[in-house]
Amino acid sequence: MVKVNGNYLKLKAGYLFPEIGRRVKAFSSANPEAQLIRLGIGDVTEPLPQACRDAMKSAIDEMGTAEGFHGYGPEQGYGWLREAIARDDFQARGCEISAEEIFVSDGSKCDSSNILDILGSGNRIAVTDPVYPVYVDSNVMAGRTGESGDDGRYGGLTYLPISADNGFAAQIPSEPVDLIYLCYPNNPTGAVATKAQLKAWVDYARANKALILFDAAYEAFIQDPELPHSIYEIEGARDCAIEFRSFSKNAGFTGTRCALTVVPKGLKGKADDGSEVELWGLWNRRQSTKFNGVSYIIQRGAEAVYSDAGQQEVKALVSFYMENAAIIRRELSAAGIEVHGGQHAPYVWLKTPSGMDSWSFFDHLLQKANVVGTPGSGFGAAGEGYFRLSAFNSRSNVDEAMARIRNL
Numbered sequence: 001m002v003k004v005n006g007n008y009l010k011l012k013a014g015y016l017f018p019e020i021g022r023r024v025k026a027f028s029s030a031n032p033e034a035q036l037i038r039l040g041i042g043d044v045t046e047p048l049p050q051a052c053r054d055a056m057k058s059a060i061d062e063m064g065t066a067e068g069f070h071g072y073g074p075e076q077g078y079g080w081l082r083e084a085i086a087r088d089d090f091q092a093r094g095c096e097i098s099a100e101e102i103f104v105s106d107g108s109k110c111d112s113s114n115i116l117d118i119l120g121s122g123n124r125i126a127v128t129d130p131v132y133p134v135y136v137d138s139n140v141m142a143g144r145t146g147e148s149g150d151d152g153r154y155g156g157l158t159y160l161p162i163s164a165d166n167g168f169a170a171q172i173p174s175e176p177v178d179l180i181y182l183c184y185p186n187n188p189t190g191a192v193a194t195k196a197q198l199k200a201w202v203d204y205a206r207a208n209k210a211l212i213l214f215d216a217a218y219e220a221f222i223q224d225p226e227l228p229h230s231i232y233e234i235e236g237a238r239d240c241a242i243e244f245r246s247f248s249k250n251a252g253f254t255g256t257r258c259a260l261t262v263v264p265k266g267l268k269g270k271a272d273d274g275s276e277v278e279l280w281g282l283w284n285r286r287q288s289t290k291f292n293g294v295s296y297i298i299q300r301g302a303e304a305v306y307s308d309a310g311q312q313e314v315k316a317l318v319s320f321y322m323e324n325a326a327i328i329r330r331e332l333s334a335a336g337i338e339v340h341g342g343q344h345a346p347y348v349w350l351k352t353p354s355g356m357d358s359w360s361f362f363d364h365l366l367q368k369a370n371v372v373g374t375p376g377s378g379f380g381a382a383g384e385g386y387f388r389l390s391a392f393n394s395r396s397n398v399d400e401a402m403a404r405i406r407n408l
């Protein structure tokens, strides 16, 4: 009989969001009249920008002509999109990133997992706790961890607790690590990193020849112009960091799928024989072998994000969701709940009231307010006693959810 990948059997229960889905489905079947409001998974709700839709429609029309038809595109993404990204997202912020170093993809969740293909086993890996579960689970699946303990933590990983005590800032570990996952603005806590904090990580990584995997999927939600959007705003980061970005949250592409990964030329890892190898070449090889690129139509839609009209619409979308976050923060604070995040990120991280554990609060909110959130413990042991609410929803749903929570 065919053998399965036994690493999958090490995974704790289900992936967090399907698990929430199962509980919500069971509740809805038992209570078909309940009008649920979903502030759980961070999935956008507002329409795609007009500029993106127009560009996609034109691309479809082009595809209907012999001259404008596109078959397989470059696995790395079309040059015109990579140029726009390099220019507007990076060079405009003083980052030395070229179009060739941008790899267009179908998601930063996928890329942050797929990147393990080019990294060896035996790396000491650091993740924050709480953490976006994909970083941990993809390492478990790839056999890069030990078994999980009673607290849900996996052997072989270095956990960096982030909590109100350290301002939700990941602290440099006392033990040496080779691979560090950082996500800023942070999912799930909504915290953001300053330049000084990122510099400390870049300095650490360079001194220890470590690699930072920097997830900047929520950079568009940063409100303070002093805060860094990219790790490459920090000097030396080209030598020690890969960055992931996405069109999902700023431009509403969760359903259409487009993202990017930056692998700087000259960024190196070590081969088994001790020689140094460029990661760019390995990632390029990986993508060319296992990926056929994002569709032409979708990449034209993503390119429109960089047009004047697209920029205005994306800014309006981000402001809309950030107003939702402000409403959630304000209403929860007024209800006496301790809130964090939600100022530079679309997630509000709250302390569960009355010392309830995270899943009890999940059930309480679901049953009493018919509001779905995400239990903090689903993001790691240190998330216990916390809860995440997403600002991605319509204004009327956010207002209604807050009214229901106020009346609990």
Ligand code: MLT
Pocket (backbone or CB within 6 Å): 040, 041, 042, 043, 109, 187, 248
């Ligand atoms: C979340 O809710 O954490 C998001 O859905 C993450 C993601 O985009 O995969």
